[in-house]
Amino acid sequence: MNIVDEINSVIRKITTSGDSHRVVLERGFDTDAADLWDACTSSQRLSRWFEPVRGDLALGGRYSLTSSGTEGDILRCEPTRHLTITWEYQGNVSHVDVDLIPAGIERTVLRLTHHVPPGDHWETYGPAATGVGWEEALRTLSLHLAGDARGATEEMEEFAGTPEGQQLIRRVADAWGGADHEAGTPAGDAHARAARTAAFYLGRA
Template identity: 40%
Template sequence: MSEIVDQVNDIHREVGTRPVAAGEAHTVLLRRTYEAAAQDVWDACTDPARIARWFLPVSGDLVLGGHYRLEGNASGEILRCEPPELLRVSWLFGADPGFSEVELRITPDGPERTVFELEHIAVAPPEMWDRFGPGAVGVGWDLTVLGLGLHLRGGTIEDPAAWQLSDEARAFITRSSERWGAAYEASGAPPEVAATAVAATTAFYAPDPATNPASPADD
């Protein structure tokens, strides 16, 4: 495997549920340790200029209680901001998005080492969860965590859309989907349910070019 594909193994994943006012929410948790100072990780996740270099351009009133918008992606409100340790935002799509929040937790593990946690809590449409399971959002977050890690080391994927069509990206995505299937099964999902979710998630994010030349990046 390539150095990038190997990084799929650097992420710890958990799947669970949590009661919220809107009903029972599904949770996906990613944890990764970066060889970077906690302040640097915090700045990379909160400085608009840096966010645009490893994730997406962001605009809005980027203060506690303000609203943000990621270009071509989610928008929401900044619900908690406790530098340099915790950031929680609503993570919304469309006019009636339901309940969805993302929380980042940043914990120093020495002067140049940081434990980074990302938890996504959402009331997912049953038809989506039944088909894709946690990989529906988990694979996307794995790619995001990969991008952050490259940025913290001074690197980047120059053309993410082109890269996602590469064999390297397909290998990363396939292994990411499999890891989320394992986390899903560990949370109590029957093996056949987890396997079906892995197949659907992998087919969406990394369709076989021999049978489906389109990619999620083209949608």
């Protein structure tokens, strides 16, 4: 896996509006919107690259991710275009928007916006805590769509423990630190928050 290509494949942005921070990721995929939508909403396909999911996967339904314990409600569902869900984990509630944007023949951009409430977790880890996790998911999705066996969740977990995987985590966290600084956080604070995130993902926190 080419680390530089992985870093450059994602556009990272942070904005603040009202009482929430918006962590935004964009990544392009070599497939059409219908296939990308199916990969993101089909329980069978989600279990292959993300997590096993249960529930009523339709507008107004409620889902649960069986591995992490995350659950939530499906607030908006516009097939092949837009999805909005609540993201409820250990008593914390946030929102996730997913937009699929056609970018030519057999090319679609996925924009994921995670609306994160302020609090101690944000002050400690900043946007990297959210961004690193979602980048791992989008990386696995890219492999799944390409039919690459490394897209299996077990394979990606093994990769994360390799020197290359650990370097990628550090580089991604650092990239989010840069985006954090561009959004207005002082450079020293942004770097420190990104470093704490990397340590957490590497099991050194």
